[in-house]
Amino acid sequence: MSRLSVRAFTISADGYGAGPDQSLKEPLGVGGEALHGWLFPTRTFRQLSGKDGETGIDDDFAARSFENVGAWIMGRNMFGPVRGPWPDESWKGWWGDNPPYHVPVFVLTHHARAPITMEGGTTFHFVTDGIESALAQAKAAAAGKDVRIGGGTATVHQYLRARLIDEMHLAVSPVLLGRGENFFAGIDLPALGYACTERVSTPAATHLMVRKQA
Template sequence: MTELRVHNLSVSLDGYGAGPDQTTENPLGVGGELLHEWIFGDRTPVDERFVAAGVDGVGATIMGRNMFGPVRGPWPDASWRGWWGEDPPFHHDVFVLTHHPRPSLEMAGGTTFHFVTDGIEAALARARDAAAGRAVRLGGGMATVRQYLRAGLVDELHVAVVPVLLGGGERLFDDLGDALSGWTCVEYAPSPSVAHVRLRPRQPGSGATPDAAL
């Protein structure tokens, strides 16, 4: 079955994946841009490999409404078209979780945003169909990732631990219960900027060792 994977999810040393007070001026929250300097700065070969893994073989993306934009409640109109301009970097179908319906939004470069109101499993089913055998990437925000982790639907979680302290915002590993019970680190790859950690659930009875997943 098509895997659902989280790629290049940057978190601070104190566990925050976004800063507080998201606005149009601070789309990642106050201080949140520090988490992504490793992506937009001078990447090392280690960093490049992980960035490429988040693109190669990925056929669809799922994200929460907060990642799509700062608009809350019913959509007042269709004027908000995402943070990324008229040619977003996805170049495939993107499924946005929301409680409020909105028509699909076709953008340049092959990206179409679909607004899903019937839950995380429905979004995953649609994304898998759209991916046509390729992987589905699970984007942010942190609440969306936690929802899929609690539901046991994530096949791989890659976090990039950034050596900064945010002191507030949205944490990745809150309220997960035993959702990560049995998960194991299958790769640890530090670069000068971040520490890359890939986690996968250990399959019961498979006899798999961490190295088998590399």
């Protein structure tokens, strides 16, 4: 059965999922890149660019984040820095001609745009009629595999409030950002029916599994 999951979503020790002032120069916000210090050295991440990397617990969680994923959902801000109506068709994401997804990706937006087919099996579809429609399309495309929410924080919040997320892997990085997008602001996870069911710590991160309870 297809699950909706959040995987390898990194937050700072003070709860921020991205730094402030996101821009073309700072796609993760000011200081946001430091959040992912646990991920960048892993073999799973470095293999995306044809390099070798570290194994161990952090790599195990990174590898698990790609298992059995048949489609992705992401917010407009994660796709790129362009705001408002699309000025042209030139922006095709942060990731170059061959994005790391290799499956259909559904982008939440208020502004229609034709699908973009990239190398490696990634096609970006732009959904203008809400989170339920995006999820239905993603599950159909996933054909029984899981749907992964890539982010950002606001997109995860929408699906959490609707109790549509089955599980989340949160990697808590020992970094303080002070400002940005706070992952827990306005979200009462116990009241929404979620509980922390697993915790594993490494020097680089504390890995939390949060699952919806029956």
